[in-house]
Amino acid sequence: MSCKALMRFTIVTSVISLVFFGFVIFVRCDTIPFAGINADYDGTGQLGNLTAPCNSHCRCSSSLYSAICGRDHIGYFSPCFAGCIQSKIIQDHKAYYNCSCIQEGLTTADDQGDFIDARPGTCDAKCYKLPLFIAFIFSTILFSVFSGVPNTLTILRFYHKNKGKLLKDPTGDSEVIKVSQIVSDNQRSLALGLALVFLRIFGTIPGPIVFKMTADISCIFRETEYCGDKGNCWIYNKMKMAYLLVGICCICKVVTIFFTAIAFCLCKYLPKDNSEILHMPVKNPTVKKKRKN
Template structure:
């Protein structure tokens, strides 16, 4: 109820099942906002504000900074207070953070793409070669606003795993806890899937909705979708979720009975409950007691390396798929949602089911985590599957009509055939020539004019495209190029999807068991704080550097940067092979460390 207002008809909701429903709604929406919507928005934000992948990684990392620092503080003081009120506060904070993230769309002007800036897409020797300075705007302020929104969202989200998690666990039987926590975890992983799907659907709308341009569509490289839609929706739903959460009592009816059951199975270095959390002076003693618990220490380190994997992959999965498979942002986000639902949600749910069905003791759960960690190493190797790069003249191919690959270090989009065309890479608008080679734009292909036939746009008199190396079928075409990238005919489309899905499954398969080990190896009053310490280390050493590392890897594999007036911003095209190799090296290293840490936790039990 709400203060003195506690009607009898509302008491039917005063149960673990209804608590799971309402906390689960919060968890679901949080996953949707901080993972799915954030990842779906990454590529559109790069194009609209000129961010690099590293800058997107910085923005994503600020969420984890907020979660880590405030999770540590909140969890210490929440042990002896009303956890339900804390959970409702977390939902409100996430609503505020979501609106702040969406705010740059309303504060700054309309998105300016090349057609709006009157940059010619065809070869025009009469156009002045001066820089279009109006296209340039500082992205630092937008980055600060977005990072602030992520920081506040992290403050709210941290309450889920440091306070809501033990709040649910302490109000159910310890034997039933893995099932409830498994449902809790499944909703946490279904949320990102919903975020990817919704985010992908919203990207089909133009960023300046309800305006819709007539000269570009959602498959155009210059298109930026309405990334902000999802954040506005999330803010509204988060505010609504806080209402029922505020009504729950400090403890549900069977709390004391469940507390006695948990005390009987507590295992670890510290089985004496010192009831820390009443004073800030007890903080150093509480920290020392936890960090000297070797089981807790190594499980936390194992979770940290897994957090680095999740933090990096979850932020950039849509972009990775878009790069490898040459598909639109919307479709990449949709596929990411399917992969997360299949991999992450099923992994988290099955992890809880295995612990429950097998009735594993804490030491057996630690061994189970180690075994799953070993399997994760082999799954990471599957990321080596990659799609071949589309040949682009001046980037991966020379402008000469032959099959000789051009060294990436000698990339030069300007050639004798387009030297007088005054082309700009900011007007990236790829076309597929009848010679089977893609060109960065009709201008770089040396095309003089174009015609529209239905939904397709064709180009003619392209001086850089030779019909000498074309097939009889292509040579018979009246046009020289069509507005699209040449197909890459990816042979590993399905293996790439399976590799990512399996990696997500294995990572989340360990999530519930690892959390169960932590809560069973520390005293009752220390569980919130133990999860807070775990959250602090996992975030600061795992989730914060994860997006930065993966973002840096993506930037290092870039072979065609967008440049305006000498300023480099986001990347148009990546080296698929280099990207998959670098990502595999990082993932295998992290998965090996995970297995080692879980082995040590099992060894010291």
């Protein structure tokens, strides 16, 4: 590919990657209700507060996170916050009984006839869109990495000043192509080094920091350690996190397309100092005929 063709290839693959990444935001699943966070305790209690009248007598601690799923298909921070006072081990799985905060949902009985109120773990989202999500993410990454090699080749490639037209050499032994280098020979190693430095400064270093900040912003419930210090995040606002991550990645793709387009338009303004004359041997058809005979 020529220099401009490489840039066009980078722009096209970046646009396709951006389109696939935009589709990701539409692959969503319903948020699982979580008591005290995004769902109240059967009309009692307040959002953002795990304590409600049904579990106030339990004196639960939010420093111990052990999620359970009630028969009402609502998640609870721990068996204590669900008001459960009894548990059993059934076929190597734990089950909770007599949970004062769980009043609705289908009841199932164990082998001894007791009705199970909750089971350990988070509730099943009952969403089967994961293969579609993986397909979009894989396509996004695939078209993103396509621009890696063209970006490097663009620095090392020649740009044809006379748009591929051959000029006859006065001697008649060769044809002349006037080309211009994107980067002169003595500065190519420096150009590749600077490209890597920019990639590290604006990508590798701030990337993890930005994503960590995104996770912190999306946190809706944190562990409260002793002395009031905040610890790990237990529950995230998944929709908010998804919008933030997709937005950041889309902005980066738009920046890539914007600067590549600028470089594409500025090719014709390369300095004359980088110009070079290449001599191409003239193809003599008469010589070929003699060789065939």
